[in-house]
Amino acid sequence: MKNRMQVKIKNLVMKSPLMTASGTSGHANEIEVLEKSGQILAGLGAFVTKGVTLKPKEGNPEFRIAETRTGILNSIGLQNEGVEFFIQNEIHHLANFELPVFVNISADSVEGFGELAAYLSDHDSAQIISGLEINVSCPNIKKGGAAFGTDPKMVEQIVKTVKKQIDPRLLVITKLTPNVTDITIPARAAIQGGTDVLSMINTVRGMAIDIDTQKPLLGNIIGGLSGPAIKPVGLFMVYDCFRSIPECRSGKIPIMGIGGISRWQDVIEYILAGASAVGIGTSWFVNPDVFREIHHGLTGYLAGKKISISDLIGKAHGQLAME
Amino acid sequence: MGKKRVSDHLSCSLPYWEQSQTSVLDLLFSDVKTGDLVLDPFCGAGIPALVALQQGARVVAGDLNPMAVLLTRVLLQPMGLFALREEFQSVREAVADRICDRYTILCPGCGKKIGFEQLIWKSTEGREDEIRPDAVQAACINCGFKGTERLTDSQVRRQITQSRTSPENWFPRKKIQGTGSKNSYYIHDQFTQRNLASLADLFHGINSISMKKSREFFQSVFISTLFQCITQGISGNSSNPISDAEIPGIRKASVSLEVNVWKAFKDQFEQWMQNKKTTNALLSFVRFSDSIKAFEDTDDHVTIIHSDCLEFPFPQRPKITHVFLDPPGDQAGICLSASEFQGAWLRKGVDQKRFWNTELQSIEDNLEPFQKLLEKIAASTDDSCRIILSYRASKKETWEALQDRSSAAGYELQELESVKSLIPCRKKKQGKTEAEKYGFLVRTRRNNRRPGPEPSDKNTKAVSLHETQFPHPIQSAMVRLLSEASENQKAYNRLCLILLETILAKDGYRIVFAEPNQFDWSEADREIRPEALHSHDKNFPTIDIAAEHPDGRQIYFCFYDPGNEKKHKQVAGKIFQQDRQSFHRVCYLIFENRLQMNSCRQIEWADNWPRGFFVCYPDLCQQAGKIQPDLFRDPADRFSKRSVPSRKQGIRHFRAEVLRNSPVGLKGKPMHYKLEFQTSDMKNIGPGQFVMVDTLPIGQRKKMDQIYYQNAYTTGKNQPGKKIRIDLMPKSYLKRPFGIQRAYYHCFEWGYHHTLSLPPVLAGITHTVFPHKFEIFYKRMEGGIGTREMTDLKKGDQVRMLGPLGKYTHIPEWRSQGISEVHLVGGGVGMAPLVFFGQALKFYSFDLKAFIGIDRIESLRETPYGKSFAEEPEKAYVYIEELGGIGLRPCDIYLSREYRDNEKLSEKIPDNNYHYGLVTDQYRSYLEKIKNRENLMIIACGPKPMMVVLQRIASVFDIPMKVLLEKRMGCGIGVCMSCVCRTKKDQKSQYSRVCVEGPVFDANEIDWEKL
């Protein structure tokens, strides 16, 4: 029987368009503590790791999380043990998932990104990886992150450097920040730099203030907003890119839609807007069954309509998509 | 059996160890345990190393043959199967079509091009030395044709043409000394041109794979395909060796049946993937060192060395505990030689100037190195090191020669009969009539030999290799009982009795009765005499074992009998009737394994064993092993014949029903609430663990979603008359973490802990029915959304929870650290999770004292107001009541309050135990007063300043301390990294996640300066 959920990202065939969003499912086998992790993984088409940096990073001070209405603010600050630790101790767990793995990478300089890409390509264990997601959009770190993501020149340069250093077999995904006026500008820059795939969006900058202490609540002051609250933002950005960038419309540069997805209907919306795959992050903190539920909902919808996910990509654009 | 056996999974696809032998490995390595170091200098394809790793050992493996090193590495390395499949795809795209094309014909049925599986060659009439393709075996997927089809003349011509494809840069021209079949000098002699060409294509395709690890994997698949091709008769009857002159010209095909190489490879690949999946799962943890040095410096699991055994760098650290010698032998079993795979493929030539001679034909040639190797081992290991020689010796002289050399090196070589008897069934399968002589040998060091009796009874299956090393009579009895336990109930019962005796003796109990006809008494001349036990009360219910303490307390045991619940119910009921509240007589049910036990711990089963306790056989073994390690060494591993591994309960996302949610404290403005809920999904929750609670009931959460989405999708459309109410109150989004204050167990009424005092050693392995009801004590936060929503929960509401979360604290282990008394120090709501700690501690018979810090006593009062609480008549105080309930005496409860108020609790707590001020001050002055501060432990939970002060007090008085931290959380399972606290590791400060690394930390782990 045909797998209606199957999607293709460049050469990579994914059994489902659902992916984890970076930073929300850990580096490796953390989610296996859940008794139903098998069912979660069964619904996934790919796994995206938490951001990895060259050197270990201890992260931001407390508090790192605050709840908002239908969303959360986080300022984790990319806490991780560094790429070496990741390769030695964590990456091999991912082999068990039998899923394509995208490693989210972050650095505070262009060279840093290049070095990371080279390191991850050269290393033996890295053959588990199917691609790298360049994070030029983290709002929670002082240097790099979103500061890079808002500067098209920088984006282009980073993607170029990574592209040069990376094993050509690996996909390069560029994750864009929503904290810009026009998302298509950095998107075009990333394409110029040679990215294979675009993913959007990362978290939206925001903050919270504690009225008792009369001070900002988050240790880092700034946080990134995620969860259902940002879905309209992400949705439009995907739509905008698909609409205005010919490479996206022709399917040459697929888009991974991320931001606020919490039900299967949201996934369909993203696909219709032009995404080929979607990442789900915050929602599954709230509901660990979310992947299963969404997968279930999607299969029902597709079977009822007798269509596949790939038939729906960009459908919201009507004739435009056909051009 | 406890573990998956490697032999169950690995087929004989490997050119080294066959399946028949791997089962023996499990036995040979049965005493290998975590932390051991196994040296395997002839590692072959790595299966012995795999078995050792699976047992928890670290392994240094090596081989002279680069092929073996490659195969071992590939076998042991965890690998990305997904990536491999992708690579397979690319190899397929690159070469398979080309290869397949050489094995196609036109289908005689439908005329379409189809692949065939075998080509059959035949010699032409009149010219016996010329062989031509004659027929093929094929199956057509298009028309269903299946069978052997003679080739037409044109097809024959085509096949011959195809055969002429000459491979370039192909096999090395070095001679291969086949020790088995002497027919060919070169392995490639055994192939037709077509097969050679196909292999060359495949080989080049594989060599162009970019990722090293994948490439190695495919190379090893390639090699075993090759091996399979050779051994399974793709070829093989070239009657006369070809002279060098004829190579590399076109050779006559010497083959009658020729197999599709690509298909063979594909099948092999599938099989490897299957194996890899299994080994990946078994060895997902394995880390490699790339040198002995790195291996010594880290705690990596394995290192693989390409080296001659005599140049093999033995690790100095840690101590080598096992050496496994499996030198290559020839088929006839007359010499120590080399395997046929001498690295010819892949052009990894073998240096001839090695100590271990790979080319010679008789045993003498390698005896010298053999002795040298033993001497080297002797120099690098001590007496406790076990050496096993696995060698197939068919001739007596060979055997004797080995014996001579061994004693020259200071060892004694003995044949291990017991192992031999374990492989007979395999022989039949292989259809071999003559007995293969495998010599598995144990060596004893330096004439220090401790002779052990061979099992005298011929029918006894020897189970353990160690029988000869255990002179203790119980030990040899155990060995026999163990071998019979799985079939013979009486032997099993007797085994349990021996274990129980050991455990109970530690608690001061003595076995006073054992039902005579339930046990195997063959060894009864020693420890227990059935007659001596027979003095028991005749009217008593039918129990199997009874034990008694000098003070009169008794414990009864019955063996679980599936399907006989009625009997169990009667027995336990009767004892319960006689005993009631006093717990002077308790009864236990003994289970064979955890699985069985856990199924009886379900709440539905509880009535069948009223207020009874459970133990299971694996736990008995383990506990006995702790008490008498020399007698019951590694009991869990060795005596696990009857144990089934329990499936660990993971974290669940479940629904719970609210039973009660009542305010506590000041009338009119309650700040604290007690939430009681019921679920059957949280079986193994331990003290310190917590749950994440969705503060809105399920129905309301759903409705909220509905309203939200209806608004979003319908407001645009014109729907006059339909008003939608939007609730503007902020709603919670995340779940909230709460520690469990108390768990309720079906079979124990409130307060049972007063009288319950199980003997501590037995208590450490005692289980009861799973809890089904839980209690959370929480504070309503000013302006907090989640806790405010929670206060609205009503009886009957369903809420979603995630749990159990956090690290499991193994309390029985504290006893082995010498702890016997625990002080619970809690500030405010921080006391709540400590009560649950207390409950568990009391169960394991620890002494307890509690120090509670609160603002005013009134805030603890459970006042009967609020609708849901109206039926609760009496006045009660939180904590005080609970602590009393879990068995603390009033004098063990201390209370500090910051405000003087009018409440008096003198009937509950003695006046001396009151204090105005901080709980830390009270605790300090308590510590100053007491004399004996040994064997104490503090567990604390509360506001940060309290914990900081307490930590200082603990370090001044040098008392170990655990802290329970509470933090803002996002996910609860360690992925979001929100709930971090400052910890120290190797003097370095870092952030640790409270939800997975905690919430219980050792005070020494915390970085108190930066907390």
Ligand SMILES: Cc1cc2nc3c(=O)[nH]c(=O)nc-3n(C[C@H](O)[C@H](O)[C@H](O)COP(=O)(O)O)c2cc1C
């Ligand atoms: C706790 C947390 C950690 C995150 N860490 C990363 C990260 O390391 N790298 C990254 O590119 N995005 C990170 N993100 C952003 C998410 O991947 C995602 O883009 C964002 O949360 C929006 O999706 P959602 O609304 O489905 O959560 C993080 C988000 C959260 C909530």
